[in-house]
Amino acid sequence: MTEILSVRGLRKRFPGVMALDGVDFDLRPGExxxxxxxxxxxxxxxxKMLSGAYHPDEGTILVDGEPTVIRTAEDAQRLGIATIxxxxxxxxxxxxxxxxxxxxxxxxxxxxDKKAMYGRARELLDRVGVDVDPRRPVASLGIxxxxxxxxxxxxxxxxxxxxxxxxxxxxxxxxVEQLFTIVRQLRDxxxxxxxxxxxxxxxxxxxxxxxxxxxxxxxxxxxxDTPQEELVRLMVGRSIDQQxxxxxAEAGAPLLEVRNLTxxxxxxxxxxxxxxxxxxxxxxxxxxxxxxxxxxxxxxxGYDSGTVLVDGRPIPRRNVGAAMEAGLGLVPEDRKGQxxxxxxxxxxxxxxxxxxxxxxxxxVDRTGQGRAAAEIASRLGVRMGGLDQEVRxxxxxxxxxxxxxxxxxxxANVLILDEPTRGIxxxxxxxxxxxxxxxxxxxxxxxxxxxxxxxVLGMSDRxxxxxxxxxxxxxxxGEATQDSVMALAVSExxxxx
Amino acid sequence: xxxxxxxLRKxxxxxxxxxxxxxxxVLVVALTLLSGDFLTxxxxxxxxxxxxxxxxxxxxxxxxxxxxxxxxxxxxxAALSAVVLAWTATSHGVPWPVAxxxxxxxxxxxxxxxGVLITYGRLPPFIATLAMQGVARGLGLxxxxxSPIPLPDAVAHLGDTIGxxxxxxxxxxxxxxxxxxxxxxxxxxxxxxxxxxxxxxxARLSGIKVTRQKIITYALAGGFAAVAGIVxxxxxxxxxxxxxxxxxLDAIAAVVIxxxxxxxxxxxxxxxxxxxxxxxxxxxxLNLLSVSAFWQxxxxxxxxxxxVLLDTLRRRQAN
Numbered sequence: 118m119t120e121i122l123s124v125r126g127l128r129k130r131f132p133g134v135m136a137l138d139g140v141d142f143d144l145r146p147g148e149x150x151x152x153x154x155x156x157x158x159x160x161x162x163x164x165k166m167l168s169g170a171y172h173p174d175e176g177t178i179l180v181d182g183e184p185t186v187i188r189t190a191e192d193a194q195r196l197g198i199a200t201i202x203x204x205x206x207x208x209x210x211x212x213x214x215x216x217x218x219x220x221x222x223x224x225x226x227x228x229x230d231k232k233a234m235y236g237r238a239r240e241l242l243d244r245v246g247v248d249v250d251p252r253r254p255v256a257s258l259g260i261x262x263x264x265x266x267x268x269x270x271x272x273x274x275x276x277x278x279x280x281x282x283x284x285x286x287x288x289x290x291x292x293v294e295q296l297f298t299i300v301r302q303l304r305d306x307x308x309x310x311x312x313x314x315x316x317x318x319x320x321x322x323x324x325x326x327x328x329x330x331x332x333x334x335x336x337x338x339x340x341x342d343t344p345q346e347e348l349v350r351l352m353v354g355r356s357i358d359q360q361x362x363x364x365x366a367e368a369g370a371p372l373l374e375v376r377n378l379t380x381x382x383x384x385x386x387x388x389x390x391x392x393x394x395x396x397x398x399x400x401x402x403x404x405x406x407x408x409x410x411x412x413x414x415x416x417x418x419g420y421d422s423g424t425v426l427v428d429g430r431p432i433p434r435r436n437v438g439a440a441m442e443a444g445l446g447l448v449p450e451d452r453k454g455q456x457x458x459x460x461x462x463x464x465x466x467x468x469x470x471x472x473x474x475x476x477x478x479x480x481v482d483r484t485g486q487g488r489a490a491a492e493i494a495s496r497l498g499v500r501m502g503g504l505d506q507e508v509r510x511x512x513x514x515x516x517x518x519x520x521x522x523x524x525x526x527x528x529a530n531v532l533i534l535d536e537p538t539r540g541i542x543x544x545x546x547x548x549x550x551x552x553x554x555x556x557x558x559x560x561x562x563x564x565x566x567x568x569x570x571x572x573v574l575g576m577s578d579r580x581x582x583x584x585x586x587x588x589x590x591x592x593x594x595g596e597a598t599q600d601s602v603m604a605l606a607v608s609e610x611x612x613x614x
Numbered sequence: 615x616x617x618x619x620x621x622l623r624k625x626x627x628x629x630x631x632x633x634x635x636x637x638x639x640v641l642v643v644a645l646t647l648l649s650g651d652f653l654t655x656x657x658x659x660x661x662x663x664x665x666x667x668x669x670x671x672x673x674x675x676x677x678x679x680x681x682x683x684x685x686x687x688x689x690x691x692a693a694l695s696a697v698v699l700a701w702t703a704t705s706h707g708v709p710w711p712v713a714x715x716x717x718x719x720x721x722x723x724x725x726x727x728x729g730v731l732i733t734y735g736r737l738p739p740f741i742a743t744l745a746m747q748g749v750a751r752g753l754g755l756x757x758x759x760x761s762p763i764p765l766p767d768a769v770a771h772l773g774d775t776i777g778x779x780x781x782x783x784x785x786x787x788x789x790x791x792x793x794x795x796x797x798x799x800x801x802x803x804x805x806x807x808x809x810x811x812x813x814x815x816x817a818r819l820s821g822i823k824v825t826r827q828k829i830i831t832y833a834l835a836g837g838f839a840a841v842a843g844i845v846x847x848x849x850x851x852x853x854x855x856x857x858x859x860x861x862x863l864d865a866i867a868a869v870v871i872x873x874x875x876x877x878x879x880x881x882x883x884x885x886x887x888x889x890x891x892x893x894x895x896x897x898x899x900l901n902l903l904s905v906s907a908f909w910q911x912x913x914x915x916x917x918x919x920x921x922v923l924l925d926t927l928r929r930r931q932a933n
Binding site for chain 1: 799800801802803804805806808809812813815816817818819820821822823879880
């Protein structure tokens with residue numbers, strides 16, 4: 118069978134990191150080709166090149182055997198390449214039909230022909246076998262249905278290549294089954310599907326071939342029924358210990374105690390503690406309520422009932438100031454959106470939390486602020502042009518060091534890290550892990566939320582697993598494995614809300 | 615690049631943050647060549663006095679714009695404050711220093727109400743301050759019953775010139791400018807304004823009390839508007855309820871010409887001063903050149919668009 122899409126020797130460099138360093142990849146019509154690799158291995162960079170968002174520095178993309186340059190999203194669309202990202206491209210306020218035919222609604226006398234629009238939408242929905250009223254606003258649909266709408270939309274553009282970026286990450290197991298049914302149907306109709314997943318057990322169920330990426334390079338192309346151990350070996354390619362240099366410290370008194378924390382419909386009866394010197398991992402699927410719990414503990418959002426104690430003393434709800442005073446710090450999951458003032462410089466960002474403390478009678482001690490910032494920046498090894506460099510222009514790893522750094526300046530005793538290494542290159546990751554080690558060695562406590570399972574397993578002294586807004590279980594470092602964590606993460610998911 | 619050069623660039627060097635100072639210089643040179651009347655002491659003092667009210671309003675607006683807000687009420691609040699001053703002092707015989715304080719408080723209260731509506735009431739700044747514009751303008755008319763009220767002599771002296779070269783409005787403008795520079799660069803309130811405007815959520819998650827700081831910001835803008843109103847009234851020796859009509863837009867224009875970004879996080883006192891001076895010099899120069907008032911509006915509109923356009927281009931290039 119001939120390749121519909123081939124990629125040869127693709128290279129792409131970003132400031133400070135080689136994102137792709139020689140990637141080869143082949144895709145045939147009527148196959149489900151799984152793209153496997155750790156976070157940062159280059160999967161998203163690759164699919165962004167196929168969808169016209171990034172351009173390769175070197176290498177060729179062949180479509181139907183012809184060397185092709187995909188400059189824009191429109192180019193990709195014309196070639197029949199559609200991508201469904203984890204963040205959907207839907208307008209929530211508009212109806213299903215309007216979303217499906219966004220920008221090209223059927224028209225009559227220059228006006229939108231609603232009847233034709235709903236009819237066309239119905240056809241598209243039937244093709245993916247989803248039963249939903251095209252007049253409903255997209256916002257009223259659940260996440261699984263939204264995904265189906267995205268698929269229907271891609272098909273409406275006559276997609277021959279469908280790229281799906283971790284489509285199962287947010288789905289329950291029933292919904293995953295439905296998705297697989299549709300994917301198989303499309304495959305049988307001759308659509309070529311690129312399927313990204315971190316769930317190894319899904320590979321044999323849905324895939325035909327697997328291409329494994331590691332550190333920006335293709336390390337192998339294997340059949341989908343390859344044993345999981347072999348896939349992991351290809352993916353990781355080295356011993357886990359080096360990558361996660363956790364040095365356990367002696368656990369002391371509980372620094373953070375969370376008791377029966379509940380917010381109606383979001384999380385329920387969440388109780389746990391984190392001791393001095395401990396790294397507690399909080400694992401679970403996206404949408405399990407981990408970030409919501411973290412924000413509630415920190416006072417960024419409210420909760421309905423329960424107690425949060427820091428150092429044995431309860432702290433008031435919905436009060437970031439009091440949480441900080443008590444010694445809590447939060448490194449939010451959305452670094453750029455919530456962690457940094459991108460347009461401000463390094464000094465300003467590092468001094469944000471301690472601004473109050475650096476002020477006397479309303480006046481800020483700018484010299485002292487600068488001195489403290491310089492000290493912490495050099496301790497963290499922030500690579501920058503100077504303290505007056507805008508943080509927007511720093512690499513992801515250096516940006517994250519600054520978010521953590523502002524809490525180190527504040528001498529936070531309990532640090533909540535939400536996805537601390539997301540989108541960060543391998544080298545910077547290890548530096549952040551070593552920072553975590555230094556913190557716990559100094560008797561501080563770390564609560565680490567992460568969707569990167571190897572990271573949770575490698576860095577945590579204990580692992581809490583959340584599912585459906587509840588703590589589904591707790592595992593010691595010894596008990597925690599990919600399987601045991603995943604088993605807990607998907608538990609209770611069959612329950613009807 | 616050496617750090618010294620970087621620091622020079624960052625501080626705007628000698629040419630202003632966004633080249634606005636260079637623009638002002640070019641404007642002055644051009645007008646000097648075009649009109650013999652421009653570069654005279656009398657005329658320049660005149661320009662300074664004309665710029666003063668706009669500049670003081672604009673300093674207040676700078677705070678608000680740095681927090682990514684907007685204040686459409688400053689012109690009306692200025693008029694209201696002046697009316698309150700004249701009404702208490704002239705119509706009710708309150709001693710003028712007390713009346714002055716009452717007028718300032720009136721401005722600050724208007725700002726506080728704006729801040730509360732925006733934070734606790736969650737109204738968009740545009741709407742809250744548009745509503746305040748109506749309320750303040752209306753209250754000024756109600757209190758004054760629609761006619762000008764003379765100012766007490768002591769206050770009217772604020773419009774005077776000390777000796778022959780020191781107009782009081784210019785002194786007040788410079789003083790308010792220095793206060794603004796200090797507040798923005800050196801105080802907790804000022805630094806939090808940049809953080810809030812740059813990324814409100816990050817500021818909140820860093821323990822900054824965003825609600826409180828925003829209310830303080832709008833209160834400051836209200837206070838500055840009151841000062842501007844008093845200066846304006848002193849020049850006319852009477853408080854007029856319809857004074858400063860549309861000045862809020864001049865103030866916003868001055869801030870933006872001065873290099874601030876309406877999306878927040880950027881802006882400086884010096885930039886705003888230069889912005890206000892550019893507007894005043896332009897108006898003065900066009901008058902000297904006998905350009906009709908109708909065409910003046912066109913020219914000023916074009917200048918505002920050009921200033922921001924150039925700034926955008928420069929920034930895009932820098933990236």
